[in-house]
Amino acid sequence: MTEAEPAELVLRDLIDALLQENLYGVADALLVDTPAPRPEGGLAAGERWCRIPLPDGWLAFRGRDGGGLQAYRLSRAPVWHGSAHVEPQTVGPDEVLTLLTRLQHESGATQAIAADLRAAVVHTGTTLADWAGLPDRSPRPGSMLAAERMAATRNRPFHPTARAVGGWSATELSRYGPMRRGALGMPWIAVRRERLRHGSGEDSHRLEHLVLDDVDLGLLAGAARHAGVSFDDYQPLPVHPWQAEHVLPELYASELARRDVVPLARDLGRCHATSSLRTLITCPEAERHLKLPLGVATLGAARLLPPRYLDNAERAERTMRQLIERDDGLRELVMLCDENTWCGWRDPVGGDEFDDRPGQLAAQIRRYPAGVLDAEALVLPMAALAAHEWPILETALAAAGFTDPVAFFRALAEAFCSLAFGFLRYGVLPELHGQNVLVMLANGRVTQFVLRDHDTLRLYPEWLRAAGVPDPGYRIKPGAPQSLHLSSAEELLGYAQTLGFQVNLYGIADAMVRHYGIDELTLWHELRESIAAGVGVLPAHVAELVSSQVLRAPEWPSRQVLGPLLRRGRSAGVSMPASAGRVPNPLLAAQRVRTVVG
Known part of the structure; x- marks a missing residue:
């Protein structure tokens, strides 16, 4: 197949979701085998002209058989908007959504999601261009990086805004995303130990030893001495560089002023972002990943790391390990990552443990089973x-x-x-x-x-x-x-x-x-x-x-x-x-x- 343009990739997921979910009744109202929107329009084998009626005209596109889950899907771009009195014009994903939501007098959420669709087109173009420029794109034994990068070219299948990172520009996506060629260094902070809650993993109180080599550990210790910080009272934590610049100074301003949180050093440790953005492959690559919160949104949700979720993950892991231990089939087929090594912000007594703010300051070490690489x-x-x-x-x-x-x-x-x-x-x-x-x-x-x-x-x-x-x-x-x-x-x-x-x-x-x-x-x-x-x-x-x-x-x-x-x-x-x-x-x-x- 020929490579599709970024707008077409987003349009596919948008039109297919609209039809499968029958939003605004578009699947019920869909007209098939309609006239071509423009005289020069042609059809390939298996394609049919489809129209979605609008109060002031129609949307037209080449449809195809929808397979097992729905009657029709978008075959290929473009999508046209026209009427009896207006020459048909091609429209992008955000315009398709805006035209359709007029049917329902949709709320302000429409504008935000239309913006996400515009970002999805831009970010798709950025991701695919950066991917094409990578020297080694083939997954191979002994490494997960190429496969993680490949997954990022598609992200969540069939979700229209999956390729958008809300809160990042295209430049930031190139700088911090999985297609970045060089490894990314981490800023480090020190947090008062009584302001942290920890996982059950024995290294939860010393994450730095799982991320940094001896040279960087020495630099971190020197930075702590310079800042007047003792590791007896403070725990060093890595922070995503974007988070350190754009979120922590404002969200934790009072804690920074009280020295509950103290900046230490920048650019220690080396990591590559995975397709999830907030999970990072340590460099040189080993069977452990670093997971850090990010105050950006994908799939309509924030990429935070609330300690209560980390705690629930531990509980779930214990349950699965019990089942795997008793079941020969599961024991042969399934391995689990160890997700017990983590720490996260704890608000003072009286704080809401279900608040999402602690999820902006946390870290987890994910250990893969021995032999995965x-x-x-x-x-x-x-x-x-x-x-x-x-x-x-x-x-x-x-x-x-x-x-x-x-x-x-x-x-x-x-x-x-x-x-x-x-x-x-x-x-x-x-x-x-x-x-x-x-x-x-x-x-x-x-x-x-x-x-x-x-x-x-x-x-x-x-x-x-x-x-x-x-x-x-x-x-x-x-x-x-x-x-x-x-x-x-x-x-x-x-x-x-x-x-x-x-x-x-x-x-x-x-x-x-x-x-x-x-x-x-x-x-x-x-x-x-x-x-x-x-x-x-x-x-x-x-x-x-x-x-x-x-x-x-x-x-x-x-x-x-x-x-x-x-x-x-x-x-x-x-x-x-x-x-x-x-x-x-x-x-x-x-x-x-x-x-x-x-």
Whole structure:
């Protein structure tokens, strides 16, 4: 396929989300096989002219079959706006949104999301240009950096604003983002120890020894002496350089004045940003990453690091380790990052532990399991496989023993179902989107998965109790909306269907379809067969749930992101705006096609 322009990449996700979520009734009102908006407009094979009626005209675009989850999707740019009295003009993503929201007299959130769409176009161009200029873009054993960078070219599949970093300019994205060529040095501060809370990891009180070499440790100690700081009373902490310049001086002004927080040194330690921006690969690369808060927004949510989330992640990790220890299948297939080493700001007595302000000043060391950087295995976040970079990926996968794309997807889907159902049977489910799940590939096999970011382990308490595993005891703000403790097994399974199948695996399938020209329903069929195989080894009550809700139900739950973003606006907190919808069961369409062909 030819490379799409940044505006087209954002338009794809926007038009597809509008149609799938049926926002403003656009899917119901969609007209198909309409006249071309301009006389010179042509159609490629499989394309159809589509129009969305507006009170003062229409939006027109080339549509195509929508595959398993919706009737139509955008085939390619541009999108035109016209009427009986106005010559059609091409419009960008932000203009499409503004024209459509006139139907609903939308609130001020529309302007903010339109700005995010404009930023998404600019930031997509910046990211792809910086990516193209990198000297080594191929993922390889022994390193995660190239794969993290590749994942950043796509970011969260199907989310219209995923490529935008709210609060950063294009220059700042190049300076601090994952495509930066050189390693980034960190500013360091000292924080009074009584103003910090810590993780259970034994190194939580001495993070500097996990990040800095002996030379930088000496420089840090010298800076502390110069500032009149004793490490008996203060703990040194790294801060993201953007955060140190733009957030801490204002948000922690009183603490800086009281010397509860003391600046020490700049440019100590070396790190590369990952696709999540706030997580950094230490340099030289080792099996530990540094995670720092950032006062910017992606996916409509702030990239903070609240200590209560770090604490909940520890609790979730303990629960998963208990399950892995007792289950031979999980023990063979799954490894967990150690996320117990952290510290974060603690407000004085009387402060609100659920306030997001402490999330602006924290740090975590994520330890990967020993052997992850083994020279024999290709390790990459599954999000990298959803990037539209398959000319590079297929070479890396061939070196790992995969040469048939459909067979690769089948192997990946089978292993992924074993991962999801292996936890589901006990009443828990990790958040299985492509940023949180790393896959290890070697000798033509999916050898293992590595899970990270444990703070959203969802659970159905009844099944967890039946398994004899204690509730993790999450700290959740009373009365606040939450999705960790769920009231039914169906709801828990729904997160496998949405984040696991529709975001993660379908994101990969979509990228493969665009590169190889595979029929999308072929890959849905491979997923169906993988699910059916996985059901066969589950306890009867779990097997029946999966069979009825995933294989036989006419509809699946879906994850809606654009509607909630427009209704609520950008979140001031750390949770991405989202809600539940319904989509056709794509496995039924795949089964029908296979039956007809067969």
